[in-house]
Amino acid sequence: MKVSMKDVAQRAGVSTATVSHAINKTRFVRAETKKKVLKVMKDLNYYPNFAARSLRTRKSNIIGLLVPDISNFFFISIAKGVESTLKKYGYNLIFSNSNENLENEIEQIKIYNTQLVDGLIVAPVSADHTFLNELFSGYYPVVFIDRKPKGYKGDCVLGNNTKGAYDAVSMLIKKGHTKIGIITGLPGLTTTEERLNGYKKALTDHGLKINKNLIKVGDFRV
Amino acid sequence: MKVSMKDVAQRAGVSTATVSHAINKTRFVRAETKKKVLKVMKDLNYYPNFAARSLRTRKSNIIGLLVPDISNFFFISIAKGVESTLKKYGYNLIFSNSNENLENEIEQIKIYNTQLVDGLIVAPVSADHTFLNELFSGYYPVVFIDRKPKGYKGDCVLGNNTKGAYDAVSMLIKKGHTKIGIITGLPGLTTTEERLNGYKKALTDHGLKINKNLIKVGDFRV
DNA sequence: ATGAAAGCGCTAACAC
DNA sequence: GTGTTAGCGCTTTCAT
Numbered sequence: 269m270k271v272s273m274k275d276v277a278q279r280a281g282v283s284t285a286t287v288s289h290a291i292n293k294t295r296f297v298r299a300e301t302k303k304k305v306l307k308v309m310k311d312l313n314y315y316p317n318f319a320a321r322s323l324r325t326r327k328s329n330i331i332g333l334l335v336p337d338i339s340n341f342f343f344i345s346i347a348k349g350v351e352s353t354l355k356k357y358g359y360n361l362i363f364s365n366s367n368e369n370l371e372n373e374i375e376q377i378k379i380y381n382t383q384l385v386d387g388l389i390v391a392p393v394s395a396d397h398t399f400l401n402e403l404f405s406g407y408y409p410v411v412f413i414d415r416k417p418k419g420y421k422g423d424c425v426l427g428n429n430t431k432g433a434y435d436a437v438s439m440l441i442k443k444g445h446t447k448i449g450i451i452t453g454l455p456g457l458t459t460t461e462e463r464l465n466g467y468k469k470a471l472t473d474h475g476l477k478i479n480k481n482l483i484k485v486g487d488f489r490v
Numbered sequence: 491m492k493v494s495m496k497d498v499a500q501r502a503g504v505s506t507a508t509v510s511h512a513i514n515k516t517r518f519v520r521a522e523t524k525k526k527v528l529k530v531m532k533d534l535n536y537y538p539n540f541a542a543r544s545l546r547t548r549k550s551n552i553i554g555l556l557v558p559d560i561s562n563f564f565f566i567s568i569a570k571g572v573e574s575t576l577k578k579y580g581y582n583l584i585f586s587n588s589n590e591n592l593e594n595e596i597e598q599i600k601i602y603n604t605q606l607v608d609g610l611i612v613a614p615v616s617a618d619h620t621f622l623n624e625l626f627s628g629y630y631p632v633v634f635i636d637r638k639p640k641g642y643k644g645d646c647v648l649g650n651n652t653k654g655a656y657d658a659v660s661m662l663i664k665k666g667h668t669k670i671g672i673i674t675g676l677p678g679l680t681t682t683e684e685r686l687n688g689y690k691k692a693l694t695d696h697g698l699k700i701n702k703n704l705i706k707v708g709d710f711r712v
Numbered sequence: 713a714t715g716a717a718a719g720c721g722c723t724a725a726c727a728c
Numbered sequence: 729g730t731g732t733t734a735g736c737g738c739t740t741t742c743a744t
Contacts, residue, residue, distance in 0.1 A: 285724080506737085
């Protein structure tokens, strides 16, 4: 049988409250008592039950990360950064993949809605996200990254794609170039649209014409 | 306030047992009753509480994956495969990184020991793992991949590195080559050692001498 | 075909 | 400085 806090308490001759407080440093426990408790914990190879603690405290110390492509280097580097920062604060990462598919994204969000996570980071698929207004219970914080969820107003962390493209094109123009092309990302992504807008605006602002033949669609998803 | 099963039951005029069974299809519920329950669930935007369910059933439907390098393509492709297979069976993936550091590995295993996961997949760091014999409570299944944990006898899924290297070298020899080098992975890894053994054995078996100058250490971690 | 209620293992308010 | 105990939200046994 799995050893519970009660077992530890009994063997140490204290109450579960004392064990709990010894573990969590949430009220004073006499040094001697604490030492005894810790020893028993070790002897019995005791680990507090995650589910019970989580149920009681309403915290899971888990953050969800939902990305559209788990093998894309861009999203992996995000996952890496998120994971290492979370661990620093005692959190864990649940990593999930919508695979650029709206159904998958919705299914995964429903799982997160079970209070599995204390917070969620999403790089949304390219689609209308008005439905999020009712899907999100509002009981845990959500932040979107990289792409903007269309039709939903929530916190986002985004690159300034328009300005990036604008500046890049302006730079080329200033260097004397006039025939400037762009390979865009996948159509429909906000990043794609924003960069294309920046490209076009830079050309127009500098008196250059937009040549459709110089605009090619690539397979970038970030 | 977060809506609980009790709220759903009250609003639907049934007991929590019925709600539970309607959700889980775990005993017959009259079609009409079920329909009413489902509607109330939707109306109230109800999602079952993960922690409560997990506490009661002693299942989390979460599998842990612990790898030594989260940005290594090899481990990422493993993560991708694991994640998609898990999702197919209704499981989630907790993704963690030991960063080739034994302390991190141990810390993370302790977290998993809180019954957070129903199972664990580990690509261990290169170090003695005898300590696992007492660290693992034995209450959840663990499988090691890619590298063999030294000093611990447990389930592993490994490549046949010795034979792979042996065959590769033998092939070169059969083609008439005699000056055959190897760039190994990091020293200490079981994969490195096994491949080196295969390399050496192939040379010896075919009557060739081992030339230390032809053995170079690379930075491969898989 | 459904309900009542115990209990999973913790935390924290209250008591002393 | 420590103990008692209610209760978190489910699942499931025992009733009916």
